Amino acid sequence: MEEGQDFSLHGKAVVNDANLRDEYYWKLIADFIGPQTGEGLDLNQGPCKNRLMIQVGLLREDNNFPWLAITEWLKKIFPAHQSADFRCLIERGIATTLSLGIEARFVFLDSDVNFNFVGPICDSIGVERQHLLELRDFSERARSIEVTNGLIVELSNFVAREKISPVVIVSWLRNFNPEYCKSGAIQKAYKLLRSRIKKLKIYCRNYETRSHRKNAAIEKVLQSPFELVPKKLPKIFVKKRLRREDYERVTVKEEDECSEISQGEGPEARREEVGTTLQRGNADAGGEDDGKTSSSDCGESLTLLDIAMLSVQKLSSVYGGKTEACKSVSLDLLKNHYALTYKEHPAMEEFEKKVNSVRKETSLVHPVVFLNYNANYLVDLHDAVEAQIMSFEKEIILSTGVKLGRDNLPKFKNFVSLPESATSRYIHMACDILSPISPEKPNYRKHWVAFCEEKGNPSRLAVNQSNRLNNYFEAAAGLIHHHKETALFFADLLSIANDPCPNIILESVAADANDSMIQSFVCVVAIIYCKILGPYWQLLKSGGEYAFFSQFLLCLYQRFIDWSKDPSTLLAPEEDSNVFLQFPLQEKIFTGVFSFCGEWHTNRDLIRACLKRTIKVIAAVTEEHLKNFLPGGMFSQIPSTDVCLELVSCTFSVLMAEYPFGHAYPYKKKRPDKLSKNSSKSQLDSSQEDEGISGNSSDEASRSRNGSQFSQKEEQSPQARKGYRRVPEEEQEENMDRDYIIATVTRNGGPCKTQQDIEKMLLRFDGKSRLEKREGLRCEILYQKMVLNNTNPHLDHHCLNSTQMALKLKFALPRVKPGYSLVLAPRKTKLRPSGRRAAEDQAAPAAAAGLLPSGETNPDSSSTEVGITS
Known part of the structure; x- marks a missing residue:
C-alpha cells in the first residue's frame, strides 16, 4: 500500500475527538528531535498504550519524518523490544482506530500495545512471538489457513528481526502442514527451502521501490500459495474395454414388498388432535414436506440472539462485570449485528416498519431493545443458576466434610479446579467426550451412540456448541435422560483401557458420574431447561405474536410463584402443554429426566429444596431485566384489536432469523442425537408425533424430527461402505439483486x-x-x-x-x-x-466516475446503525 495513504490520520475527525495533539504529543516531538532518550515520557510507569503508538504515527505524518528514523528512535526508548515491528504496529493501530466507534476507540487507545505481534497473517490465527520462539504446537489454528508467499516472507522477516537461526522456519511450517518434513530431516528441508526464500525476498525487494510499491504483481505473488509438499500426480491406467456377449443378462434381485403403513396412521391422528393446542406458527410449520432434508441434517445456525448473548458474556468478562460501559458497548454491537441481519432478511424490514407505524398508538418495544433485554436476561439467568448450584455444593461440603465427585479422590486432591461448580465441570467434560464440538478431538461419540442403541435408549445428547448458551442446560437434560447409561459407559471404558497410565479425563468424569449429589444438581439444571429455558427458547423461535410478549411473560411469572410455593410440581411432566400453552417438546424428548426424579427417592428432597431456591432467584432475575413487560411496566399494555390484526405477521421467529456471518454445528448429517432406524416402534411413533407437532417452533424441534434415526454410514459394514458415494451438494445460486x-x-x-x-x-x-x-x-x-x-x-x-x-x-x-x-x-x-x-x-x-449516483463521494468507511425511535 502507498505510504501515508491507507493509514493516514490527516484531516480525520478522530485526531480532535481523541485529542491526539495533547501535551504528551509535543513531548514526543521534543524527544525525537532532541536527545531521543525517552526521559520525561513516563515510559517506566506502566505498559505502553496504543495511544502512544497512534501519536507517533501522527507525529511522523505531520512532519514527514522517514520511517527508518522513527523505528530507530522507538528502539532506543523501548530497549526491551528491539525486535518489535514498530511500523506495522503503528499502521495497523491507525487502521483499527479509524474503523472503531467512539466508545470502542477509547477502549482501544487505553489498551496495551502487543509487542508480541509477528505479522498480520500470524495475528489472524492468534500466533504470537512466544509461540514461535518457544516452538509451541499451534497446528490446530495453523491448518485453518493456506501457506502463502506472504506468510513465508512474514516468518523470514521475523527471523531477521530476532536474529535467530533461519532453520527454525522448518519447524514452524510443520504446524501448517503435517506432511511437510515428515521424515524429520530439518537441515535437508531447509536447504531446499533456503533458495526459494532467497529468490522470493529478492523479487519482493525489487518491487519495494517508490514507484512500484504494492502494485498488482507483488500482491498476486504474496497471496499465491507456497507449495511445501509437491503434489503427486495420479497414475492413469488404461483399462481394456471388455466386450459383453449377447447372452449375458443383468439379473435384478427382487426385494420384499414394504410393510403395511397402517401403523403410521396412529401418530397422524394424534398429531391432528394435539396440534389444536399449538399456536398458529407451530401448526403451520408442522406441515412441512418430510421428504426434504431436515434442519438437523444441515446443522443449527446461530441466531441474532445467540450472537448478542455471546457478546454480553464476553464483554462482561473484559469490563469486569456488567457495568454501564459494558452495557453501552454490547448494545452498540447488537445494533451493528442487527443492521447486518436486517439487510439479509427482508422479513425483518417489514417487521420493523409495522412496529414503528403503530408505536404512536401503543407502547411497543423496538426489536433491537427487545433482543438486548433478552440477551442480558438469559446470560444473567445462566449465571444465577450457576451461583445457586455452587452455593448448594459449598453447603453440602461444609456440612458433611466430604468433597464431591473427583475432588474426593486422592489422585485429584492437588488439582486446581476452575472457578466453576462440580456440576458445571461434569456437564462440560462429559459432553466433550460424548458429543464434542470438533470431530478431530479425541472422543467416544461413536461408541456412545452404539452403547445407547444397545441399551434400547438412543442417544439424545446434542452437539456441544460452546457459543450457544442454552446448550449447557440442554446437555444437562441429555445427561440425566441417560442417567442409567452414563455411569456404565464410563466404567466400561475404564475397564477396557488397561494402559499403565490410565486416562485421567475418563477417571475424572467417571468419578463425577457416580456421585449422587452431582447427579442431583445436574437434574436441577435439566428441570430448569425442560420447564423454563427450553419452552422460553421454543417460544422465541415459534410463530407467537410479538405484540403479546407481555402476556406470555406474565404466564411464566405466575408459574414462578406457584413453583416457589410447591416445587414438587416441577418433578412431574406436563400432559398437554407447557407454560406457554405450547407442545411440551423438551419434556417429550428428555423423558428420562422425570423418571430420574421418581427413582432416586433419597435425593428427592435435595432436588426439591434446590429447585425452590433457584426458582426464586430466576424470578428475581426476570423481574430485574424484564420488569418493563410485567404489569405496571412500560410495555405491559395489551394492544388494541386493530393493532393486533395489523401486527399479526410480526412473530418472534422473524427476529430469530439466521445470523448471516455465524456458523452452524459440525457433524453435518452425523448428529449424535440422531437415533437408529431399528429402534422400537414406540420410539418411532414418538419421534413422528414430535415431528408433526413441533414443526420449526424451536431449535430442538429440528432434532426431534429425526429423533429415531442416526447416521446410516456408521452402521454400514466395511463391505457396504465400499460402494458408498457421497452425493455432491448443489452450488448455491449467486444473488444478483x-x-x-x-x-x-x-x-x-x-x-x-x-x-x-x-x-x-x-x-x-x-x-x-x-x-x-x-x-x-x-x-x-x-x-x-x-x-x-x-x-x-x-x-x-x-x-x-x-x-x-x-x-x-x-x-x-x-x-x-x-x-x-x-x-x-x-x-x-x-x-x-x-x-x-x-x-x-x-x-x-x-x-x-467513481461518484455515487447521488453525486456525493463515498467516505472511506461506513458504519450502519439502526435508529431507535422512542
Missing part, C-alpha cells in the same frame, strides 16, 4: 474509485472469512458494471477466488498517485513530459 449489491457495497465502504480504494477495502476485510471477502469483491465488480456502467473488459472475466477478483478490479480502475512522497534522500526533479500530463488529464474523468 440490484438492491442487495448496492447495500453490500455500501456496507463495505464502496464503491471503489481508484486502486487505493481497493486496498482500503481489502484492509477492512482483514479478519473476515474468505467467503465474506469473495462476496464483497463480487458485489463490487457487479456494482461497477451495473450501476457505474464501467465497460472495462477486465470485469467480464469469471474469477474463481478473491485474489483474482481484486486484481481484475485494480486493472479496471485508475491509479491515482499520492500527493507527496516520503524519501530518505533528496530526489532530483525532472520535467514532466507532455504525454504523461495528457494521460493524467484523461484519468481525471475516470476517477470522477
